[in-house]
Amino acid sequence: MSLVLVADDEPAVLEVLSQVVEDLGHDVIQARDGEEAWNLARARRPNLVVTDHMMPRLSGLDLCRKLKGDEVLGRVPIILLSAVLPHGAPEAHAFLHKPFEITDFESLIRQALAEAPPSKGLEGSAAVEALGTWVALGFEGPLSTARAQVERLRTEGRADGGALETLGAQLRTMEALSRDFQEAAQLAARTVMLRPVMADLGVHLRHTLEAWRQDRPQVRWTLEAPDSRVELRFDPARMGQALDALLGHAERHGGEVRVELESTPSLVTVRVKDQGPGVSDEELRHLFEPFRAGGAGSGLGLFIASELARLHGGGLSVESRRGQGTTFSVVLPRG
Structure with missing residues (x-):
């Protein structure tokens, strides 16, 4: 295929x-x-x-x-x-x-x-999905035990507060990686099914941004969106997942993260702009590839976001220049 x-x-x-x-x-x-x-x-x-x-x-x-x-x-x-x-x-x-x-x-x-060159993306198969599920389940037991021990040490006051906070953050990172791996495997196996509804994407975007504003108050979150409703058929949970990946990538640089919502009769575009150092041309070529070690596109979040945009009939693109920040654009069809 x-x-x-x-x-x-x-x-x-x-x-x-x-x-x-x-x-x-x-x-x-x-x-x-x-x-x-x-x-x-x-x-x-x-x-x-x-x-x-x-x-x-x-x-x-x-x-x-x-x-x-x-x-x-x-x-x-x-x-x-x-x-x-x-x-x-x-x-x-x-x-x-x-x-x-x-x-x-x-x-x-x-x-x-x-005669076409082979795709560099993940190959979807039942085996890949099974591997993702196995990894997620395999991590769940040790992570649950580790969470319980961290909470016990915190309650008993038997450990340094800063060390416990660091351990808690690392556990949350491992939990997120486990979820992302399972999600990426399901996307590769093409078993992810959307549950689209007709809704106002502007309202959904505002709620998502408000949650980030409360969780990361050190970042200046700004939103430019039409006052009128932006009706679109999309899966709110999956779209939120894609937006979280883009916002999470942008907020790592601090400063201001600007989100823009643009609507035309045929297309809706969501742009996420940061003021970071930008991404090199070499990194841009591999930004949406999964399982990369190091670099701006490390991890699975951007791969998952691009796949979810594809499932919605659209796409995810990126523009960046050294010293001028990075802009991610989610383009979605209306209709």
């Missing part, structure tokens, strides 16, 4: 092309214009890109050029669709002139994926 990014500004065409890809047994992420496709490609690293040429904000041809010029995405094959380009473009792996037969499209999908 591969991940295919399909980009077209005509909703009906986008749905038909996506359905064909899904019928071939692959996962699909959708983009409604070239700029959205570029952001999703950077966030999700698809195995194949299928794009129309005539699109707003960024044409299919310009998208091809940006993808080919990217160090990470340059080897990803691209199928370019167009009714105005008679012979395609050298930047594309393959070309189909509109209108075309679905059977020709299916053949190109199979051919392109056969």
